[in-house]
Amino acid sequence: xxxxxxxxxxxxxxxxxxxxxxxxxxxxxxxxxxxxxxxxxxxxxxxxxxxxxxxxxxxxxxxxxxxxxxxxxxxxxxxxxxxxxxxxxxxxxxxxxxxxxxxxxxxxxxxxxxxxxxxxxxxxxxxxxxxxxxxxxxxxxxxxxxxxxxxxxxxxxxxxxxxxxxxxxxxxxxxxxxxxxxxxxxxxxxxxxxxxxxxxxxxxxxxxxxxxxxxxxxxxxxxxxxxxxxxxxxxxxxxxxxxxxxxxxxx
Numbered sequence: 001x002x003x004x005x006x007x008x009x010x011x012x013x014x015x016x017x018x019x020x021x022x023x024x025x026x027x028x029x030x031x032x033x034x035x036x037x038x039x040x041x042x043x044x045x046x047x048x049x050x051x052x053x054x055x056x057x058x059x060x061x062x063x064x065x066x067x068x069x070x071x072x073x074x075x076x077x078x079x080x081x082x083x084x085x086x087x088x089x090x091x092x093x094x095x096x097x098x099x100x101x102x103x104x105x106x107x108x109x110x111x112x113x114x115x116x117x118x119x120x121x122x123x124x125x126x127x128x129x130x131x132x133x134x135x136x137x138x139x140x141x142x143x144x145x146x147x148x149x150x151x152x153x154x155x156x157x158x159x160x161x162x163x164x165x166x167x168x169x170x171x172x173x174x175x176x177x178x179x180x181x182x183x184x185x186x187x188x189x190x191x192x193x194x195x196x197x198x199x200x201x202x203x204x205x206x207x208x209x210x211x212x213x214x215x216x217x218x219x220x221x222x223x224x225x226x227x228x229x230x231x232x233x234x235x236x237x238x239x240x241x242x243x244x245x246x247x248x249x250x251x
């Protein structure tokens with residue numbers, strides 16, 4: 001049985017030892033990937049039988065990419081909340097979803113996200129310079145090239161700027177980081193959770209920049225005692241990156 005709800009109502013995140021552990025972390029991740037795999041299999045068959053419903057998403061691969069992204073983000077959110085509140089009977093405050101101030105968002109989250117983007121882009125350029133290789137385009141970048149309508153653009157911003165940051169922060173910083181921190185200490189938890197974050201993007205070229213970004217988000221949670229600034233930072237990072245990719249496009 002978990003601790004009393006009152007034990008998690010203060011700003012103890014991420015310092016309090018959570019009732020979930022490594023097994024729960026793995027189970028949630030496996031279920032998310034299984035959901036994505038199942039949806040890909042079912043969705044591919046379904047899309048062969050129906051017309052494309054969103055103007056501007058002019059390929060079934062694009063529709064499937066965004067649909068799977070939505071499913072996996074929602075699964076991260078739903079499964080973590082189910083484990084935290086349903087299995088262990090702890091409130092959302094246990095994963096850092098506690099009250100926050102606008103100052104936390106405007107003075108920490110937003111500028112933090114912009115700073116992370118600058119560092120990530122610098123590291124990408126440095127790696128490209130040192131290896132004499134051009135980083136391969138991300139799947140999202142290739143899909144954005146073919147976006148032809150405001151509806152598909154809205155879907156891109158909703159997934160990349162809202163759902164993906166929310167799902168990833170709830171899982172990596174709200175769920176994984178406190179469990180590792182309580183067992184290993186702050187520095188190992190930051191290093192391991194951020195490496196985990198970078199590795200699960202399955203992009204060797206971008207592993208280090210993404211891991212550094214993940215470490216900055218974990219430190220933000222550690223300093224503020226809330227998950228919301230890191231969500232705002234992650235969202236700012238993604239939205240700014242998306243705007244840079246779309247620069248010069250007309251719709």
